[in-house]
Amino acid sequence: MKTFERDLIRRLGASAAAPRPDGGIVLGIGDDAALFAPRRGYETILTCDWFLEGTHFLLEKHPPDAVGWKCLARAVSDIAAMGGEPRFFLLSLALLETHTGRWLDAFLTGLRRAAQKFRCPLAGGDTTRQRGISINVTVAGEVRTGRAVLRSGARPGDILYVSGRLGEAEWGLRELRGKSRRDKNAAALKKHLCPEPRLVLGRWLSGSRMAAAMMDLSDGLSTDLPRLCAASGVGTRIEAAEIPTVEVGSRRGVKNLDPLDLALNLALDGGDDYELLFAVRPDKARRMPQVFHGIPLTAIGVITRERSLTLVRRDGGEEPLRARGWDPFRK
Amino acid sequence: MKTFERDLIRRLGASAAAPRPDGGIVLGIGDDAALFAPRRGYETILTCDWFLEGTHFLLEKHPPDAVGWKCLARAVSDIAAMGGEPRFFLLSLALLETHTGRWLDAFLTGLRRAAQKFRCPLAGGDTTRQRGISINVTVAGEVRTGRAVLRSGARPGDILYVSGRLGEAEWGLRELRGKSRRDKNAAALKKHLCPEPRLVLGRWLSGSRMAAAMMDLSDGLSTDLPRLCAASGVGTRIEAAEIPTVEVGSRRGVKNLDPLDLALNLALDGGDDYELLFAVRPDKARRMPQVFHGIPLTAIGVITRERSLTLVRRDGGEEPLRARGWDPFRK
Numbered sequence: 001m002k003t004f005e006r007d008l009i010r011r012l013g014a015s016a017a018a019p020r021p022d023g024g025i026v027l028g029i030g031d032d033a034a035l036f037a038p039r040r041g042y043e044t045i046l047t048c049d050w051f052l053e054g055t056h057f058l059l060e061k062h063p064p065d066a067v068g069w070k071c072l073a074r075a076v077s078d079i080a081a082m083g084g085e086p087r088f089f090l091l092s093l094a095l096l097e098t099h100t101g102r103w104l105d106a107f108l109t110g111l112r113r114a115a116q117k118f119r120c121p122l123a124g125g126d127t128t129r130q131r132g133i134s135i136n137v138t139v140a141g142e143v144r145t146g147r148a149v150l151r152s153g154a155r156p157g158d159i160l161y162v163s164g165r166l167g168e169a170e171w172g173l174r175e176l177r178g179k180s181r182r183d184k185n186a187a188a189l190k191k192h193l194c195p196e197p198r199l200v201l202g203r204w205l206s207g208s209r210m211a212a213a214m215m216d217l218s219d220g221l222s223t224d225l226p227r228l229c230a231a232s233g234v235g236t237r238i239e240a241a242e243i244p245t246v247e248v249g250s251r252r253g254v255k256n257l258d259p260l261d262l263a264l265n266l267a268l269d270g271g272d273d274y275e276l277l278f279a280v281r282p283d284k285a286r287r288m289p290q291v292f293h294g295i296p297l298t299a300i301g302v303i304t305r306e307r308s309l310t311l312v313r314r315d316g317g318e319e320p321l322r323a324r325g326w327d328p329f330r331k
Numbered sequence: 332m333k334t335f336e337r338d339l340i341r342r343l344g345a346s347a348a349a350p351r352p353d354g355g356i357v358l359g360i361g362d363d364a365a366l367f368a369p370r371r372g373y374e375t376i377l378t379c380d381w382f383l384e385g386t387h388f389l390l391e392k393h394p395p396d397a398v399g400w401k402c403l404a405r406a407v408s409d410i411a412a413m414g415g416e417p418r419f420f421l422l423s424l425a426l427l428e429t430h431t432g433r434w435l436d437a438f439l440t441g442l443r444r445a446a447q448k449f450r451c452p453l454a455g456g457d458t459t460r461q462r463g464i465s466i467n468v469t470v471a472g473e474v475r476t477g478r479a480v481l482r483s484g485a486r487p488g489d490i491l492y493v494s495g496r497l498g499e500a501e502w503g504l505r506e507l508r509g510k511s512r513r514d515k516n517a518a519a520l521k522k523h524l525c526p527e528p529r530l531v532l533g534r535w536l537s538g539s540r541m542a543a544a545m546m547d548l549s550d551g552l553s554t555d556l557p558r559l560c561a562a563s564g565v566g567t568r569i570e571a572a573e574i575p576t577v578e579v580g581s582r583r584g585v586k587n588l589d590p591l592d593l594a595l596n597l598a599l600d601g602g603d604d605y606e607l608l609f610a611v612r613p614d615k616a617r618r619m620p621q622v623f624h625g626i627p628l629t630a631i632g633v634i635t636r637e638r639s640l641t642l643v644r645r646d647g648g649e650e651p652l653r654a655r656g657w658d659p660f661r662k
Contacts (some may be wrong), residue, residue, distance in 0.1 A: 030562060031482050032412040033472075035379035038369035047364035048379075048421045048469050050457050055425070056343075081363040083495050090379045094386070126381050136423050136457075136467040138379050151362050215363055231361060244542055252332075 034090065034123040037141060043055040043148060045141040047078035050144035061176055064103045066193035067135070068110025074218070075139040077197035077274040078119045081205020081216035082150075084143035084200065086118050092136040099133060106141040110194075118199065149206045151212040151231035153213035154279035158303040160236060161288065163198055163275045163295050164187060166221055168246040170270025188246055195274040201292055202276060210288065220325025222268040223279055224277060232279075237300030238321065243267050260314070268311075269324040279303055365454040366556065367471060374479060376472040378409035384464040392507050395434045397524035398466070405549070406470040407449045408605040412547035413481075414537020415474035415529065418450050423457035423467040430464060441525075447460035449530065454600065480537045484544035485563035485610035487636040494529055494606045494626050498554055498594060499577040501601025519639025526605040532623055533607060541619065542609040551656025553599040555608060563610075563632055567630030568641045569652065573597050591645070591653055599642075600655040610634055 027035035036043055051071035053059055072089060079086045091111070095104065100136050115121055120139065154160075171185060172192025192198060193234075197216070202270055205310035221243070229236050245263035257265070288297060311323040369375055382402035384390055403420060410417045421602075422442070446452055449476060451470065470542035503523025528547070530634065536542035544563055548555050552574070560567050576594035588596070611619060614653060632643075640652040 027479070027481065032409040032413075033376045035413070035474075035479050036377060037376055037476070040371070044367040044375060044376075044471075045364045046367060046421060046469070046471060047455065048423050048467070050423055050425055050459050050467075052425055052459065052461055052465070055459055055461055061550055078363040082366070084364075090377060090469065092379050092381055094383055094465070115499055124378065126379055128381050128383065128386055128463075130383055131463070134383070134425070134461075134465050134634055136379070136381075138377070138421065138469045140375075140377060143366075145368070147360070148366050150358065190373055258515040 002017025002329070003292070010129060015109055019035060021191075028088075028121075028123045031254050034088070036087070036123075040143060041143040043144055043145050045079055045084045045143055045148065046138065047075055047262055048138040049075040049137060051135040054137055059133065063193070064106035065110030065113075068107040069114040069194045070114075070118065071135045071137050072111055072114040072118065072139070073195050073197055073274065075137040076114075076120060076199070077195070077216045077218065079139055079141035079285060080197045080199045080202035081214055081276060082141070082143055082148045083202050084141040084148065084215065085203060086141040088121050089115070090138040092134075092138075093125065093127045094130035094132075094134040096104035096131065096133060105169055107161040122145065125323055127162070137200055142243055143206065147206050149202075149211045149214040149278070151213055151215050151228045154228060154232035154303045155212065155281070156234055156305040157282055157301055158212055158279035159282060159285040159288075159299050160238065160301045160303060161199055161278050161297055161299055162217070162221070162244065162247075163292075163297055164273065165244045165246050165296070166217065166273055167270040168192075168273060169195060169272035169274075170220075170266045171246045173272070185247065192272060195272065197274055198276045198295065201295060204292065205276070207248050210284055212281055214276060214278040217273045217275045217277050219271050219329065220269045221277070223323045223325025225321065228277060228279070229303075229307070229309060232303070233307070235304040235307040235309055236242050236301055236321075237304050237312060239312045240264055241312075241314050242300045244296060245299045268321075271325055332534055333637060342614065351560055357442070359419075359452075359454045360456075367418070367454075368565055369658055370473060370619050373473040374476050376410055376413050376415045376474055376479065377469065377645070378406055378468060378472075379469040380406040380409070382468065383594075388445070390464065394524070396444075397439035399438040399443075402466045402468050402528050403442055403445040403449065403451065403470070403607065404528055406468040407445075407451060408526070408547045408549065410470055410472035411530045411531040411533035412545055413479045414533050414545065415479065415535060417451035417472045417473040419452050419454040419471055419593070421469040422453055423465075423469075424458045425461035425463075425465040426458070426547040427462065427464060428460055429578045449528065466575075474537065474584050475600040476535050476633070478541045480533075480609070482514045482544055482546050482559045482562035483564075485559060485565050485634045486543065486612070487565055487634055488613055489543055489610035490613060490616040490619075490635060490636040491567060491569065491632045492609050492611060492628055493548070493552070493575065494532055494628055495604065495629070496546065496575045496577050497599075497606060497635065498597025498601040499523075500526060500603035500605070501551075501597050502577045502579060504603070516578065516644030523603060528605055529607045529626065532626060535623065536607070536609055541611055541615055543612055545607060545609040547602045548606045548608050549606075550602050551600045552608070553652055554656025556652065557654055558636070559608060559610070560640060564632070564638070566635040566640055567652075568635050568639040568643060570643045571595055572643075572645050573629060573631045575629045577626060595649040599652075602656055616632055
């Protein structure tokens with residue numbers, strides 16, 4: 001093991017996985033690869049996510065502990081979106097030599113906190129040096145065989161739900177960038193910096209068979225919802241008035257937009273919310289709670305047979321839903 | 332799914348994994364994560380590896396199809412080193428927009444070829460854009476429960492073996508960089524550009540219980556051997572005269588070194604060989620073939636109780652083995 005890797009592991013301390021005789025991680029850090037004993041009756045979920053300086057975070061704006069938290073939270077959110085539970089993660093870290101001291105310490109503090117919170121210990125990885133900071137996180141999780149909730153399960157007539165409030169993380173990012181100093185919103189800033197993957201909700205929606213299709217919102221509703229519809233071979237009709245939005249204050253906002261319009265734009269096109277988007281059969285929707293463990297669950301529209309994507313405006317008019325969310329290769 | 336991702340998947344074509352009803356990959360590309368049904372009686376192996384422009388490859392020197400092959404081969408080699416077999420991989424690709432055309436086509440051709448060769452289809456990943464080219468590959472593999480060969484299994488008296496010839500890839504890199512034009516060595520160049528992980532050998536060493544400890548040589552014998560010894564809590568004594576080296580020609584080589592010394596330096600300190608280093612109990616060593624499926628297997632020394640690492644020179648003198656292999660944070 002390289003000196004730097006050994007040092008990193010020492011610093012990660014309690015968040016590194018110890019081999020467990022009861023299954024789970026058989027072998028953690030220090031060999032050629034991690035060894036994992038899958039539980040009988042479960043399928044393994046695997047996902048990996050970039051977190052790149054300059055693309056996903058800004059060195060001069062994002063505190064390193066938030067970078068540590070968020071790189072794991074993003075990947076864990078994909079596990080939540082399948083209805084699974086995370087088991088462990090691999091960390092690939094490419095660092096500037098100038099950032100192996102204090103920056104790395106704070107990064108690891110945030111990462112360790114996230115690993116403890118999500119019960120997802122470190123089990124291996126790869127470290128190297130580079131001209132910038134690049135992070136890639138692989139998370140392995142588990143779900144009972146046959147219970148994973150896919151994007152492809154939506155049917156015409158299903159009710160479409162979202163958890164939480166949309167656009168909050170994007171509003172938080174604008175606060176961080178200093179573009180919206182007038183109306184401070186600590187919750188939005190926290191949501192941008194330290195998102196909480198909806199693990200408990202995802203597991204409940206899967207375990208209770210309430211959700212027929214599900215995904216997490218990482219690139220904005222207007223970009224992610226078409227993906228769910230495409231996977232299911234359906235369309236949708238959502239109501240602007242029903243979408244739970246962020247509180248942007250009462251004064252006229254960015255680009256002189258009406259606050260309601262600004263909030264709607266943030267909800268449709270803002271990324272990084274890590275809320276769950278899910279479709280529920282109409283008979284089950286009657287039993288859907290309005291709040292689950294403190295998280296609001298809101299019906300925002302229906303799944304349609306016609307494959308078009310329609311947004312019903314507050315004034316009752318209709319328009320096609322246009323994907324304006326985050327896509328690194330579009331802008 | 333993002334436009335670019337969809338396009339990427341289309342281009343990867345046959346190397347993407349189709350869901351299989353017989354277990355294996357239940358769900359490949361296109362959902363929040365990959366779903367994998369582990370086989371009963373097997374443990375899951377997980378490994379991830381960086382392949383970064385400027386650190387691991389040079390845009391102006393390395394052909395893109397070799398970059399595609401090698402990024403997967405490196406990670407698959409970790410599976411070989413545990414005695415396992417690869418099942419599928421996740422690709423994290425961060426690209427310059429200027430390289431989404433011809434460069435990407437050739438990259439994917441090499442990657443597809445490697446995926447077919449190693450029977451390791453693509454099952455998901457993450458794509459984004461960046462100022463440089465960054466690649467991270469996660470490979471999931473399997474090994475029969477309890478049969479993974481770890482670094483920690485070596486005992487005093489074990490015989491230490493290596494597969495193939497060491498230093499060949501480093502020699503190939505020098506050829507590529509134009510530092511050794513005089514004596515062309517196509518095999519060395521091929522080994523640097525398109526290494527072949529020792530999958531069949533690794534599985535045999537694990538399945539036959541011949542190897543008590545094993546790892547792959549990625550950073551050079553002088554750097555990797557101390558890792559195996561540290562994990563096993565032992566020392567070693569290796570013979571310079573026994574180490575299988577690369578043919579560097581008869582003329583005096585780089586820095587006016589004697590060809591034999593140059594070859595030994597390459598073997599000790601050259602990286603990227605992806606050969607296997609393994610320890611065998613003395614009674615089993617008697618049954619070790621000299622060649623396995625065309626790959627030479629060579630005893631280079633013994634494992635000792637004393638924790639020191641000793642190199643016996645050709646003249647019979649002894650010196651400590653010094654780690655001079657590849658370590659991104661040392662130079």
